[in-house]
Amino acid sequence: MSEWNRVALETLLQAGVSYGIVQPGTAQGDGIPIVRVKDVRNGEITASDPLRVSPEIESKHSRTRLRGGEVLLTLVGSTGQTAIASDRFAGWNVARAIGVLRPIPEVSPQWLRYYLDSEEAQQYIRERLNTTVQATLNLKDLRALPVPLPPRQVREATTAVARALDDKIAVNGRIATRARLLGFALFSQATLRDDAIEVAVDSACSALTRGIAPKYSESPDDLTVLNQKCIRDGRVNLQPARLTLRERVKAPKLLCRDDVLINSTGVGTLGRVARWTSDGEGTVDSHITIVRFDESTVDPVCAGFAMLRAQPEIEAMGEGSTGQTELRRTQLGGLEITLPSKVQQRQLRPKLDALEERAEHALVESGALAALRETLLPQLMSGRLRVRDAEKIVEDHV
Structure with a gap:
């Protein structure tokens, strides 16, 4: 069967592609919420902590004021992420790094979003990014994107x-x-029982170490190496992981089931916690700390839950200048976690x-x-x- 005809993206939109507020100004607690790049993830819009701008600033950008049913596309930084603005976002606006696409009535937002998410469209976007300072997608190139119809x-x-x-x-x-x-x-x-205990992390673990400086490989026989993008929402996502030469990884830095992994550098990622629940082989890069609990001292699963629960406290431990924040091993080792009694740990x-x-x-x-x-x-x-x-x-x- 021959392929369908293709048309330029702009012909499927009511008013072309528009980007949002360039200078949002000082955040206003009772202002108009806007969607930023960080709010678009996994095809959804996070509404839990939006930036709010003054009504005066927002009123100058009525073109991108959301009504519901628009396709949002990230244009700067983490480019190519999409989401459909549901009716609950009516009245919101978007930041400069977000493109607003309003399909014509004949084309559903879902169809358009599915195509924008396709590898074909994503490759088109990647090939046209301006990466001189920060990855940026030009609106002219986006408007010309050929869409099957x-x-x-x-x-x-x-x-x-x-x-x-x-x-x-x-x-x-x-x-x-x-x-x-x-x-x-x-x-x-x-942990609310009277027999709950408190232990310092370094007194309960058999390993507390940063990962490796990877020597990346393309061989499928080499070892999976996790980076900070792999740790999000309390779980490990292997999709952003890469491969590293196996012979460069010493035994202490090979992951073991029930290890706790903690992002340990950078603003915005430092302090994220996840548990390694796989029996498969792997390691982590030097931006991640491995905490391996000693089973003779505490139950590693219960201790892992204690670390997950302590994530807000761990996030606040970072030290250093902006963009160079580090979580030191001694800080993490001194963290005290609350655990059930040993009897309760075995039962839990x-x-x-x-x-x-x-x-x-x-x-x-x-x-x-x-x-x-x-x-x-x-x-x-x-x-x-x-x-x-x-x-x-x-x-x-x-």
Whole structure:
């Protein structure tokens, strides 16, 4: 089957592409909230802590004032991230680094966003970035992005296929979140007992060390090395990981199951905590600290939950000038964590393990579904795969 016709992105938009507020000024506690690059992640907009600007400044940028249904695209820094502004964001605005795309009625925001997320569109964006100072996507290049445009019926069916996968991924995300929250609730309840104990990290661990300076490799036989991007939301994401020469990694810096990993440099990432719950091989780079708890002293799973719960305190420990903040090993070692009694730790461990296993299963399944979506969508959008065949494949997976 031949590919569908393609049209320039700007022909599918009501008023071209616009970017938002260039100079937001001093934050106003009761001002108009705006979406920044940091607020667009994993296809969603975070509304928990928006920057608010004065109504006077916002009123000068009515062109990018959100009504709901716009596709947002990051233009500077972490470029190419997308999200659809739901009705709850009506009245908000966006920062200079965000592009606002309002599709014409004939084209759904979902179709446009799915294409912008495709590897084809992302490659187009990467090839046209101006990286002289900071990665920036020029609006002229964005407007010229060629978008496939099959018949409306095909677009709607394709979007429905992708939504089915996205819905299942969202359900899995909620399962993982609830499992972690239940684990925290059980752990917190156990630490409220009179027999709870406090221990310093360095008195309870067998290893407290930074990772390696990687010698990167492209060989699939080499060792996975995590960087700070891999640690987010209390979990390890292997997608940003790379490979390093295996022979350069000494045994103490090879990851062991239930190690705690802590981002230890830089503003915005320092202090993030995650647990390594895999039996697979891996290591971390020198921006991450490995905390390995001694099982003869404390239960490593319970201690890991204590470290996760202590993340706000760890984040506040950084020292140094702006952009060069460091978390020193002695600081981390002196951190005191509250744990249940040893008897309670033994009783709590299997419950926490079961919850974490359930969450891990959901997240692994989501990864497989996301990979399936990335495989199917380009073929559907180009016309190389019929929708009915894709629907059958999706049914078999969800």
